[in-house]
Amino acid sequence: xxxxxxxxxxxxxxxxxxxxxxVSQLAAAGALIVVFVFLSFxxxxxxxxxxLFNIGSQTAVVAVIxxxxxxVIITAGIDLSVGSVAALAGVMGALLMSSFGLSMPFAVLGxxxxxxxxxxxxxxxxxxxxxxxxxxxxGMLSVARGVVYIATDAxxxxxxxxxxxxxxxxxxxGGIPIPVVIIITVAIVGYxxxxxxxxxxxxxxxxxxxxxxxxxxxxxxxYLTSVYVISGALAGFGGMIAxxxxxxxxPNYGIGLELDVIAAAVIGGASxxxxxxxxxxxxxxxxxxxxxxxxxVLLNVNTFYQQVIIGVIIWVAVFWDQxxxxxxxxxxx
Amino acid sequence: MSSPxxxxxxxxxxxxxxxxxKEFPGVLAVDGVxxxxxxxxxxxxxxxNGAGKSTLMxxxxxxxRPSRGTVEISGEPVEYHGPGHAQxxxxxxxxxxxxxxxxxxxxENLYLGREPGRxxxxxxAKEMEEAGGLLxxxxxxxxxxxxxxxxxxAEMQRVEIAKALAIDAKVVIMDEPTATLAERExxxxxxxxxxxxxxxxxxxxxxxxxxxxxRIADRVTVMRDGAIVDTLPVSELDEDKLVRxxxxxxxxxxxxxxxxxxxxVLLRVSGITRGTKLKNCSFEVRAGEILGFxxxxxxxxxxxxxxxxxxxxxxxxxxxxxxxxxxxxxPQDAIESGVGYxxxxxxxxxxxxxxxxxxxxxxxxxxMTKGLINLKxxxxxxxxxxxxxxxRTPSVxxxxxxxxxxxxxxxVVARWLETNxxxxxxxxxxxxxxxxxxxxxxxxxxxxxxxxxxxxxxxSYLPELLNMCDRILVMREGEVAGVIEREEFSEERVIAxxxxxxETA
Numbered sequence: 001x002x003x004x005x006x007x008x009x010x011x012x013x014x015x016x017x018x019x020x021x022x023v024s025q026l027a028a029a030g031a032l033i034v035v036f037v038f039l040s041f042x043x044x045x046x047x048x049x050x051x052l053f054n055i056g057s058q059t060a061v062v063a064v065i066x067x068x069x070x071x072v073i074i075t076a077g078i079d080l081s082v083g084s085v086a087a088l089a090g091v092m093g094a095l096l097m098s099s100f101g102l103s104m105p106f107a108v109l110g111x112x113x114x115x116x117x118x119x120x121x122x123x124x125x126x127x128x129x130x131x132x133x134x135x136x137x138x139g140m141l142s143v144a145r146g147v148v149y150i151a152t153d154a155x156x157x158x159x160x161x162x163x164x165x166x167x168x169x170x171x172x173x174g175g176i177p178i179p180v181v182i183i184i185t186v187a188i189v190g191y192x193x194x195x196x197x198x199x200x201x202x203x204x205x206x207x208x209x210x211x212x213x214x215x216x217x218x219x220x221x222x223y224l225t226s227v228y229v230i231s232g233a234l235a236g237f238g239g240m241i242a243x244x245x246x247x248x249x250x251p252n253y254g255i256g257l258e259l260d261v262i263a264a265a266v267i268g269g270a271s272x273x274x275x276x277x278x279x280x281x282x283x284x285x286x287x288x289x290x291x292x293x294x295x296x297v298l299l300n301v302n303t304f305y306q307q308v309i310i311g312v313i314i315w316v317a318v319f320w321d322q323x324x325x326x327x328x329x330x331x332x333x
Numbered sequence: 334m335s336s337p338x339x340x341x342x343x344x345x346x347x348x349x350x351x352x353x354x355k356e357f358p359g360v361l362a363v364d365g366v367x368x369x370x371x372x373x374x375x376x377x378x379x380x381x382n383g384a385g386k387s388t389l390m391x392x393x394x395x396x397x398r399p400s401r402g403t404v405e406i407s408g409e410p411v412e413y414h415g416p417g418h419a420q421x422x423x424x425x426x427x428x429x430x431x432x433x434x435x436x437x438x439x440x441e442n443l444y445l446g447r448e449p450g451r452x453x454x455x456x457x458a459k460e461m462e463e464a465g466g467l468l469x470x471x472x473x474x475x476x477x478x479x480x481x482x483x484x485x486x487a488e489m490q491r492v493e494i495a496k497a498l499a500i501d502a503k504v505v506i507m508d509e510p511t512a513t514l515a516e517r518e519x520x521x522x523x524x525x526x527x528x529x530x531x532x533x534x535x536x537x538x539x540x541x542x543x544x545x546x547x548r549i550a551d552r553v554t555v556m557r558d559g560a561i562v563d564t565l566p567v568s569e570l571d572e573d574k575l576v577r578x579x580x581x582x583x584x585x586x587x588x589x590x591x592x593x594x595x596x597x598v599l600l601r602v603s604g605i606t607r608g609t610k611l612k613n614c615s616f617e618v619r620a621g622e623i624l625g626f627x628x629x630x631x632x633x634x635x636x637x638x639x640x641x642x643x644x645x646x647x648x649x650x651x652x653x654x655x656x657x658x659x660x661x662x663x664p665q666d667a668i669e670s671g672v673g674y675x676x677x678x679x680x681x682x683x684x685x686x687x688x689x690x691x692x693x694x695x696x697x698x699x700x701m702t703k704g705l706i707n708l709k710x711x712x713x714x715x716x717x718x719x720x721x722x723x724x725r726t727p728s729v730x731x732x733x734x735x736x737x738x739x740x741x742x743x744x745v746v747a748r749w750l751e752t753n754x755x756x757x758x759x760x761x762x763x764x765x766x767x768x769x770x771x772x773x774x775x776x777x778x779x780x781x782x783x784x785x786x787x788x789x790x791x792x793s794y795l796p797e798l799l800n801m802c803d804r805i806l807v808m809r810e811g812e813v814a815g816v817i818e819r820e821e822f823s824e825e826r827v828i829a830x831x832x833x834x835x836e837t838a
Contacts, residue, residue: 196705205696208685215644215674215682216697216748217665275687 027320028267028284031313035291043298051294053177057168057245059290060179061086061238063283065257066264067190068234070282071227073265074194076207076274077133079231081122081140083257086239087250088144089115093240094157094249097164104163108240115236116229118144123225137228141258148251157249168244179241183283186234190279203227207274263310264289267317276321288313345408347372347503347535348393348424353402355388362388364559365402370504375526375536377546377567380556381579381767382738386539389556390506393537394426395419407503425497426506429513431489433481439492440464440477443499467495471525487518494525505529506537511545515630516793523549541765543572544794557581580768587772588800591779595803596620597655599787600672600756602641605650610636612811614650618756618787623778625798626791627827628808634791635677637808638758642674643667654755668697673754675745677761677791679738683745686734690726691715693733694747718747722777739770746777756787763797775801795824807831 039046065082072079093111096102102110118140125136170178194200202223205213214220243249268285270277289310296306346369355363363385370376380386391397392404398413405411406422416426433442443464448455464477473491481489490510497505511519526536526549540546546553547567554564555578562578576587600618605611611633618624626634640647643661652659654670661667667674676682684693691711700710715729722743726736733744742762749757759778763771778801782788792798798805799822807814807830814830828834 192705196708198699198701198706201692201696201699201706204688204692205685208687209682211682212676212685213696215642215664215676217663217668217752218696219663219665275685 028269028281028288028317032284032288032291035288035295039291039295039298045298046295053180055290055294056180056183057177059286060183061242062260062264062289063183063286064186064241065235065238066261066282066286067186067279068231069261070265070270070277070279071203072231073270073272074203074207074274074277075224075227077126077227078137078262078272079122079228080134080137080258081118081144082231082235082261083254084141084144085115085118085232085235086242086254086257088118088148089236089239090243090253091148091152091157091249091251094160094243095151097161098157098159104161107164108167111240112233112236115239116233119229119232120225122232123228126228127221127224152251154251156251160247164244165247168241182241187279187283194279199223199226204275260289263314267313269321271321344371346370347407349405351403353392353399353404355392355397356400362559363392366561368554368561370535370537372503372533372535373530374551375530375538375549377538377540377550377553378556379540379546379553379575379579384556385559386556387508390426390508390539394424394506420500423501423503424506425500425502427490427493427497427508427510429508431493433489433492435482436480438478438480439468439475442481442492443467443496467498470498471495472521486513491525502534504535504537508539509541511542517629542794543575546575555579576768588797589772589776589779590801591783593621593783595622596785599655601653603651605637605640605647607636607640607645607647610811611640611647614813616806616813618789620785620787621782622803623782623788623790623801625802625805626789626808627795627798627805628831630793632808632831633811634808635760638674638760638789638791642672642758644674668752671753671755673749673752674758675749675760675762677764679741679745684733684741687732689730690724690733690744691729693744694718694751697748698752714751718750722747739766739773742766742774754786757781758789758791760791761793762790795827799824809833
C-alpha cells in the first residue's frame with residue numbers, strides 16, 4: 001500500500017501514467033521511425049512525395065478498417081469478417097452504380113450500409129445469441145464471401161462512373177490524396193469516440209470486465225452490437241475505397257485482409273484480451289506494415305520475406321504486451 | 334483441535350526454515366524467517382495482505398527460490414529444485430485456485446504426471462483401486478471415474494488434498510482453504526484435517542479469518558511486513574491480541590457504529606421469487622439503517638440482493654423505493670432509481686482492472702457535456718472521492734489493478750456514491766481486505782448510514798453483522814427465516830434461524 005496522495009506529486013505521476021500508456025506504442029513508433037529512416041537512406045525513391053502519398057493511399061483501406069477493428073478488440077472481441085465484408089460492400093456499391101445508376105456518394109453510402117448490416121448481424125450473434133466473436137465473425141467471413149460470389153457469379157463489376165475514382169485515386173488541395181484525408185478524418189473521429197464518448201469508454205470497460213460493466217448499468221447488448229456495426233461499416237467503407245482504387249467491384253478482393261487489419265491493431269498495442277488499444281497505436285501499426293511492404297518493393301526484396309518480417313513483428317509486439325501485463329500483475333500483489 | 338503434545342522440541346520438526354529471505358526487485362517480501370513445523374500439528378500463518386504469507390508458502394513449496402537462508406525437510410537441508418522436488422520430499426500445496434484438469438477424471442487427476450504403469454501405458458485398474466483408497470481417506474464419496482468438471486468446489490478441494498496424500502506428503506500447505514466453502518463444508522474440511530493430523534501429517538494453514546484460527550490452530554505464526562512477529566500456541570492468544578500482532582497497532586474499534594436516528598422506510602421488497610433460489614422473500618430497509626443479511630453460504634443472500642438490483646431475472650415480487658413502485662429489469666434500472674450493489678467478487682464483477690481509478694469511479698455515471706465525456710469534471714470527481722474516502726493511490730489515473738484490496742473496495746464505493754444511491758447493498762465488504770482496512774470500511778458504511786442512506790450488509794462473518802447492524806435478516810434455503818432486532822442479537826439466535834433449528838417469525 002503506498003501513501004502518496006499529496007497534490008504536489010499527483011500531477012507528476014499523472015503525467016507518468018500517461019507516458020506509460022504510450023510506452024507500448026513507443027515501441028511500435030520507434031520501429032516505424034527506424035524503418036522510415038533506414039528506407040530514406042537505402043532507397044532514393046523512398047523519400048519522395050509521390051511515394052509517400054502512394055503509401056498513404058495504399059494504407060487507407062487497412063487503416064480505416066483497423067480503426068473499427070481496434071474498437072472491437074478493445075471489447076475483447078474480434079472481427080474476422082472484415083475482408084469478406086469489404087468485398088461484399090465494394091461489389092454491392094459497384095452494382096448500385098453500374099446496374100442501378102446511383103451517383104457516387106449514394107453508392108459509397110450504400111456500400112458502407114451493406115457493411116453496417118453485416119456488422120449488425122455480427123453484433124446480434126455476439127451480444128444477443130451469445131456466440132463467441134471468433135465464431136460469429138468466422139461465419140460472417142464465409143457468408144459474406146458466398147453472397148458476393150452469388151451476386152456476381154464471381155465476375156468483376158465494371159462500368160463505373162469516372163467520378164467514383166475520386167474516392168481512392170483523387171487528390172485535394174494541391175496534391176494530397178483523398179485516401180490520406182480519409183485516414184486522418186477517420187482517425188480523428190475514432191480518437192474522439194474512444195477517448196471522449198460513452199461508446200469508447202464502455203468499450204474499454206466491457207473489454208476489461210464485462211460483468212462489472214453490466215452491474216454498473218451499462219446496456220451491454222446495445223453497446224456491444226454498436227461496436228460490431230461500426231467495424232462492419234468501416235469495413236464496407238474500406239471496401240468502397242478499394243473498389244475505387246481499381247475502378248471496379250472485385251469479388252475476390254480482401255481475402256486475408258483481416259489478418260493485416262488485426263496485425264495493425266495488435267502491433268499498435270491493442271490487446272486481444274480486451275481493455276487496451278488506441279487509434280494512434282493502430283495507425284502506427286498499419287503504417288509500419290505498409291512501410292515494410294513498400295520498402296521490400298523498392299529494395300527488390302523477395303515479397304515472401306515481407307510476410308516473415310510482419311509475422312516476427314506481431315510476435316514481438318504481443319510478447320511486449322504480455323510482458324508489460326505480467327509486470328503490472330506482479331506489481332499489484 | 335489442540336493435541337496434547339504440541340510443545341515445541343518434543344518432536345523433530347518436519348519442516349524448518351532458518352533465516353530465509355526472499356527479495357524481489359525493490360521489495361523484501363520475506364525477511365529472515367525462522368519457522369519450525371512439527372508433525373501432526375495445525376500451524377496457522379496469519380497476517381494482513383502483503384505480510385508475506387503467500388511468498389513464504391511459495392518458498393516452502395519451492396515455487397520460489399529463497400534469496401538467503403536454508404529450508405530443511407525432515408532435518409535435511411534441501412537444495413532448490415522447483416515444486417516437483419518439494420512434492421517428492423513430501424511437501425504438498427493445496428492452492429486456492431485448484432490446479433486440476435477439469436476434463437480428466439478424479440483418478441487421472443490424482444496421478445497426473447505419476448501414472449502407475451510401464452512403457453508409457455497406464456495401469457488403469459491399479460490407478461482406480463489406489464484412487465478409491467485415497468478418496469476414502471479424505472472423506473470424498475465420489476467415484477474415481479467421475480470427471481472433475483462435475484464436482485463441487487468443496488469436492489475439488491478434497492481431490493487436491495487426496496493428491497497430497499498420493500505423494501505421501503508429510504506437510505500439506507493450505508492457502509485460505511475455506512474462502513470458497515459453505516459452513517457445513519468447512520466443518521467437513523476441519524474433520525478431514527483432524528484425521529490427517531492424527532496420521533502425523535502437519536498442516537500449514539494460511540488464513541485471514543480470526544474465528545477459524547481459533548477453531549483449528551494448534552500454533553499460530555503471525556507475519557507482518559515480511560517478518561515473523563511471533564509464534565504462539567493458540568491457547569496464549571485471544572482475538573484482540575491476534576489482531577494487534579497482525580496490524581502492529583491497537584485497533585480501538587473494529588466496528589465503529591454511529592448512533593443514527595432511523596427514519597422512514599426507504600426500500601420495501603415484497604415477495605421476490607426466483608426458481609428454487611428465492612422463495613417469496615420480503616424485507617424493508619429504513620433511512621439510516623444498517624440491515625444485515627445472514628445465512629449459510631447458498632442460503633440466497635447474494636441472490637436476493639442481485640434480484641433487487643436487477644442483476645438476475647426474477648419470476649415475481651415487487652420493489653418500492655420511497656413509496657414508489659420500481660420496475661427493475663436490468664441493473665441500469667436499479668441504478669437510475671437509486672439502488673446500488675457492491676459485489677462480493679470485486680475483481681471478477683466489480684472493477685475494470687485495466688481502467689484507471691477515475692474511470693472506474695465514473696463508470697456508472699459518466700459526466701457528459703454536449704455528448705462528450707467531460708474529462709476535467711471526471712478528474713475533479715475522482716479527486717473528490719480520493720480525498721473523501723481516503724483512497725490511497727499515487728494518482729487518480731493509476732490503474733485500479735495496482736491498488737490494495739481495501740483501496741479497490743473504496744473505488745467501488747465511490748462509484749456508487751457518484752450515482753447518488755439511496756440504498757446500497759454491500760456483499761461481503763470486508764472479504765479479502767486487511768484488518769486495518771476493514772475498520773475503515775465499516776467506518777465508511779457507518780458514515781453512509783448517518784447520511785440517511787439505507788444500507789444492507791451481507792456477511793458470512795457474524796461478528797461483523799452483530800456489531801454493525803440495526804437488524805439482521807436471516808435466510809435459509811432461499812427463504813427469509815426471520816428478522817432479529819438489535820436488542821435481541823445473539824450468535825446463537827442467528828445460527829438457530831440459519832440452520833432451521835428454531836422457528837421464528
